[in-house]
Structures are given as C-alpha cells and as structure tokens.
Amino acid sequence: MEQSKVCGCTGIRSCLVCEQTVKNHGKGKDNTVVAHLPGEVWQYCPVCRKAWSKTDLQQHPVTCESHKGNSLDFHGIEILENFISSQEEMDIVRKIDMWDWKASQSGRQKQDFGPKVNFKKRKLRSDCFTGLPPFSKVLVGKMNLVPCLATFRPIEQCHLEYIPERGSSIDPHFDDWWVWGERLVTLNLLSSSYIIFTYNPTEEENNDSLQQLPAVSVPMPQRSLLVVYGDARFKWMHSVPRNAITSRRIAITYRELSEQFSEGGENFEVGKKVLEIAETYQGEVVK
Numbered sequence: 001m002e003q004s005k006v007c008g009c010t011g012i013r014s015c016l017v018c019e020q021t022v023k024n025h026g027k028g029k030d031n032t033v034v035a036h037l038p039g040e041v042w043q044y045c046p047v048c049r050k051a052w053s054k055t056d057l058q059q060h061p062v063t064c065e066s067h068k069g070n071s072l073d074f075h076g077i078e079i080l081e082n083f084i085s086s087q088e089e090m091d092i093v094r095k096i097d098m099w100d101w102k103a104s105q106s107g108r109q110k111q112d113f114g115p116k117v118n119f120k121k122r123k124l125r126s127d128c129f130t131g132l133p134p135f136s137k138v139l140v141g142k143m144n145l146v147p148c149l150a151t152f153r154p155i156e157q158c159h160l161e162y163i164p165e166r167g168s169s170i171d172p173h174f175d176d177w178w179v180w181g182e183r184l185v186t187l188n189l190l191s192s193s194y195i196i197f198t199y200n201p202t203e204e205e206n207n208d209s210l211q212q213l214p215a216v217s218v219p220m221p222q223r224s225l226l227v228v229y230g231d232a233r234f235k236w237m238h239s240v241p242r243n244a245i246t247s248r249r250i251a252i253t254y255r256e257l258s259e260q261f262s263e264g265g266e267n268f269e270v271g272k273k274v275l276e277i278a279e280t281y282q283g284e285v286v287k
C-alpha cells in the first residue's frame with residue numbers, strides 16, 4: 001500500500017492523521033479501545049507488587065485493602081514516584097522542545113541520542129553519536145543513588161512524544177536484547193499514563209495454561225521513573241495504547257549496553273567506545 005507522507009507511519013502502523021487522510025489506511029484498527037488486548041487487563045499495585053483482577057488504584061496513597069479478586073505476582077517493575085520536581089520537569093521539557101522532533105510510527109514523534117543500530121544486520125555505528133544530552137548528567141547521577149540502578153550506565157536516550165490528537169501509541173514489542181541490556185528506565189513527563197504488559201509464551205508453553213495470563217497495566221505517574229527488568233523485560237511484551245494518552249506525554253527512555261558489549265563480552269571494544277561518547281554528556285540529537 002502507498003504509505004502516507006503526512007506522518008511517520010509505515011507498514012501496518014497507523015495513527016489518527018493517516019487513518020483520516022489515506023484511504024483504507026489503518027482499516028480495521030479499533031481507534032477507541034485497546035485493540036490488541038485479547039482478554040482481561042489486571043492492575044499492577046506497586047506496593048504489593050502483584051497484579052489484581054479487581055482493585056481501586058485511584059486512591060492515594062495506594063493501600064492494598066482495596067484489592068479484590070485474583071492476583072498474580074508480577075516481577076521486574078520499580079516505580080519511583082516524584083523522581084523530579086515540577087520545576088525540573090518544566091526545565092527538561094523546555095530543553096527538549098528546543099530540538100527538532102522527527103515523525104515516528106503510530107503517531108509518535110521522537111528524538112534520539114545513541115549509536116545507530118541496524119538490528120537486522122546486527123551492526124552498530126557510533127560516528128553520528130555525540131553523547132547523552134547535558135541535562136541527563138544530573139539525572140543519571142540521581143538514578144545511581146537508587147539501589148537497583150547503582151550500576152546503571154546508559155548509552156542511549158530516546159525521547160518519545162505522544163499526543164491524543166494524533167492517536168499516539170506504541171504496539172506490543174520487546175526492546176532489542178542484542179545491544180541493550182536488562183534495565184529499561186523511563187522518566188514520565190507532562191502527564192500520567194500506563195503501560196500494558198502482555199505475556200509472550202515460549203514455544204513449549206504455547207499450549208499451556210500460561211497463554212491465558214491476563215494483560216497487566218502498570219501505572220506511569222507524571223514525573224515518576226519506571227524501571228523495567230527481569231521477567232517484565234524479557235518475558236512480557238509492552239505497549240502504550242491510545243487510550244493511555246489523555247494529554248501530551250513525553251517519555252525519556254534510557255538504555256544500557258547488553259552483556260556482550262560490556263566488560264568481558266565479545267563486543268566490549270565497541271561498547272567501551274560508545275560508553276565513552278555517551279558519558280561526555282555533550283550530545284545533540286542524532287539526525
């Protein structure tokens with residue numbers, strides 16, 4: 001199909017803009033509900049670290065007394081509320097908006113700081129990479145004070161902008177694990193949202209009851225830091241559906257190197273170079 005020039009969508013991806021302007025584009029996609037979710041969505045509680053079939057997480061602070069129904073242990077999530085102040089949030093957004101945004105898939109816009117990765121050919125190029133941006137130096141320092149992020153040294157930073165007017169979303173996916181390591185760290189700016197995890201059964205599990213696992217909705221409060229690792233990183237796919245975006249949202253995702261690009265790994269020399277560039281904190285958006 002001839003793809004739209006009005007947005008960044010290609011292939012099966014679509015957004016509200018191209019669905020309204022390009023004939024048949026996005027046909028069949030449900031615009032208002034979470035189209036890809038086959039069954040139930042349970043709510044993750046950051047206090048007891050379980051997902052619940054019935055609960056009220058609107059109350060603040062969250063207590064576990066409202067949880068009812070069935071539950072599921074859900075491993076691999078840390079939520080650090082109020083990781084930054086409103087003033088810091090405003091300063092960061094002002095700096096981000098001084099760079100150009102690039103149209104991306106599914107109604108998102110993006111800005112990238114990191115090596116260029118060709119996932120299919122497994123090639124990494126760092127010649128266009130000038131480092132993480134200056135404002136991240138303080139943020140990464142603050143992350144390193146959190147026990148689960150004490151050793152976190154990001155080499156890539158991606159900014160995604162979501163707005164309801166474009167129907168911005170991100171389809172279920174795993175982040176690459178050839179180049180990127182276990183921890184995915186996202187700073188949530190401008191509005192609160194949620195991220196949906198859907199279990200991806202292995203081939204052996206395929207006919208098993210695990211396939212019946214519900215989707216899990218994890219809250220992403222404004223100004224919180226979300227850390228995804230372990231099972232949530234490697235066994236469950238994640239997505240942000242259209243419904244999760246009620247006003248402009250900017251997500252800053254930091255990623256670290258995988259083991260094979262780290263000390264002792266077969267691509268350590270390449271990784272070392274990338275880390276040196278990242279940690280200059282002199283970066284401009286990669287074109």
Ligand SMILES: O=C(O)CCC(=O)C(=O)O
Pocket residue numbers: 158160170175186195238240251253
């Ligand atoms: O917007 C988010 O919080 C998730 C973004 C994401 O999954 C990605 O960039 O790979």
Ligand SMILES: [Fe+2]
Pocket residue numbers: 173174175238
């Ligand atoms: Fe992702």
